[in-house]
Amino acid sequence: CIPAQEVGGDYYDYLPHEDGRLDLVIADVSGHNVGAALIMAETRTLIRSRKGHLNNPQEIIRELNQFFYEDLTRAELFITLFYLQFCPETRQITFASAGHSPTLLWQSKLKKCIRLDPEGLIIGVKKDFPYEQESLKLVDGDVLLLYTDGVIEAENDKNELFGEDRLVLLLEEHNKLTPQDMIDHIIEQVRLFSGHRSFKDDVSLIVMQVKQP
Numbered sequence: 001c002i003p004a005q006e007v008g009g010d011y012y013d014y015l016p017h018e019d020g021r022l023d024l025v026i027a028d029v030s031g032h033n034v035g036a037a038l039i040m041a042e043t044r045t046l047i048r049s050r051k052g053h054l055n056n057p058q059e060i061i062r063e064l065n066q067f068f069y070e071d072l073t074r075a076e077l078f079i080t081l082f083y084l085q086f087c088p089e090t091r092q093i094t095f096a097s098a099g100h101s102p103t104l105l106w107q108s109k110l111k112k113c114i115r116l117d118p119e120g121l122i123i124g125v126k127k128d129f130p131y132e133q134e135s136l137k138l139v140d141g142d143v144l145l146l147y148t149d150g151v152i153e154a155e156n157d158k159n160e161l162f163g164e165d166r167l168v169l170l171l172e173e174h175n176k177l178t179p180q181d182m183i184d185h186i187i188e189q190v191r192l193f194s195g196h197r198s199f200k201d202d203v204s205l206i207v208m209q210v211k212q213p
Helices: 034-050 057-075 163-174 179-194
Strands: 010-016 022-029 079-087 092-098 103-107 112-116 134-137 143-147 205-209
Touching (some): 010 034, 022 034, 022 205, 057 079, 103 163
Antiparallel strands (some): 022 079
16 A cells, blocks of 8 residues: 555455455545545444454445445545455355445456456445445466556556556466565556656555465
């Protein structure tokens, strides 16, 4: 996570369960001020406090939306969030989204990249919303890339956006890199594209790679 200013509105987390499951979450609060940072800190606290009490991403996002709706409405803020749960034994992922940028999945067996984008309204717009939840199975060599919109909305001096297509191409070409090396490479490519070391928006990335046990 690279904040655009001293405080940021991005959040990412890893939440291991006692039964071996792993939750990955990435989120973005609108704005880059102290208010956005405080909302994000509260989001993190609520997510961690509910670990083990709510069984799936859909339930977690639904509760977050109901809990934050009034505060976000008063503050004129909103949250986008992608929540994914991975079971190492079955290699199944289950995921839901609250209007967040689609997670990218490199499918090593099919040699192609797909978008994980279940339907879901951003948090803070409507108190009750039937968030979708989807599942699929991963195999050796698959790579997940979760990110915030600061990556794809980085601009160059021609007012062109970095865009999702460039991000997909980087994942297709460099999926064999270690997760940290891939993150470093993507950030460097975004900097080269924009022509600046700093970013106008917070930038966050999570890479998960499936390997043989």
